[in-house]
């Protein structure tokens with residue numbers, strides 16, 4: 001039977017980026033993907049001249065490590081920055097108001113009352129929190145006041161993260177913000193000190209996609225020569241063998257099996273749970289407790305002349321009490337010029353999430369009925385869209401809810417008894433593409449370490465030198 005250094009199960013962006021990093025170290029790597037295509041949630045399609053991303057539509061970056069990744073994956077030439085007008089709006093009192101983008105703008109924004117602004121001044125005096133499972137709502141109320149929760153944080157968590165501000169664990173959901181409190185005792189002072197400390201060395205924040213959409217990221221990774229990708233391989237069984245793990249997959253009734261030293265499950269948590277059921281029922285139970293929120297992505301294309309709003313920014317978010325069903329809308333064609341035909345605009349709205357999961361189940365027609373009042377009243381849309389496409393994700397995003405970090409820590413402890421088995425999808429380390437790249441980078445170091453322990457052949461120091469982005473991060 002053939003034997004491999006590392007098998008990555010699941011060819012979504014998490015699995016592909018990890019395979020890329022592992023292959024760069026010289027390990028023999030394969031990716032086994034259940035579907036007939038790689039990419040998982042990420043897929044770009046063309047319809048009536050519009051280019052539509054079914055899940056992630058852009059990468060938000062403020063970490064230097066990402067530059068190394070883009071370079072090593074030969075993606076520099078296809079990277080496309082978004083428009084410089086990236087103002088995000090939040091609905092307040094029936095109008096779209098610019099979302100505050102800096103500490104200074106918090107004192108000018110009409111989103112917050114004078115009382116809430118004065119409360120901000122007390123932030124540096126609030127003592128550090130000690131509850132590692134505190135919710136985002138409790139964390140923000142404690143540090144910034146309750147108004148910040150409903151008017152700023154709730155829309156951000158319900159929209160891009162499909163999460164529930166009352167249940168999202170602050171330390172897992174906003175690790176950089178909570179770290180400011182832990183390290184400096186204050187968000188405002190911490191942000192200021194960190195900026196001063198990193199002056200001249202910090203990465204410039206940027207938002208980008210790729211020519212051809214996010215699919216280009218996937219294709220570029222999958223076409224790289226360093227590792228093999230096999231599609232149509234639904235992994236159904238894992239067994240412990242003398243030198244690692246035996247993995248069995250089924251493809252149209254044909255069974256394929258392979259032995260590997262390192263096995264990385266980059267599938268959603270519920271799939272990892274069923275694959276690990278026999279090997280460790282407790283890990284399986286813990287993985288099953290990770291809930292996912294459904295999201296429907298509603299793409300609408302209009303003639304430019306049929307939208308009154310200048311669409312001068314990136315889009316808007318809606319608060320729970322805003323009176324509309326969707327969580328928000330992105331003005332994709334204002335951000336990336338190749339997404340809509342000339343004189344047309346692409347507006348992408350999001351339904352569902354933890355706030356309103358049933359809204360994601362609507363048929364295409366009802367989705368249109370759910371987004372049109374919002375587009376008519378807030379953007380002055382006239383008539384029906386000339387293009388409509390709905391991408392449904394029944395289990396779109398994992399929810400970092402309740403005592404999330406406790407459950408992940410328990411999973412990590414038990415994984416020690418399955419040497420060579422690793423978990424690497426978006427329920428660990430953040431859901432964004434940026435976080436998936438950073439996490440894959442860190443996981444590569446851990447896998448190499450384990451590989452060295454198990455086989456005695458991999459030289460960790462040499463491996464670090466082979467991964468430029470990883471070396472930079474040390």
Ligand SMILES: Cc1cc2nc3c(=O)[nH]c(=O)nc-3n(C[C@H](O)[C@H](O)[C@H](O)COP(=O)(O)OP(=O)(O)OC[C@H]3O[C@@H](n4cnc5c(N)ncnc54)[C@H](O)[C@@H]3O)c2cc1C
Pocket residue numbers: 009010011012013014015032033034035038039040041042054055056057058059060233234235236266267268271295297393396397424425426427431432433434
């Ligand atoms: C609507 C939406 C919008 C988003 N927008 C953004 C955005 O703008 N920017 C951003 O940074 N992020 C965004 N995200 C988040 C980001 O797209 C996801 O977190 C990321 O794509 C998840 O990748 P993954 O590889 O972890 O999981 P998945 O994409 O779910 O991949 C898992 C893979 O495992 C495979 N698999 C499952 N079972 C098996 C098995 N038994 N054997 C073999 N293979 C198996 C699946 O077929 C799948 O290909 C968005 C997500 C959604 C849903």
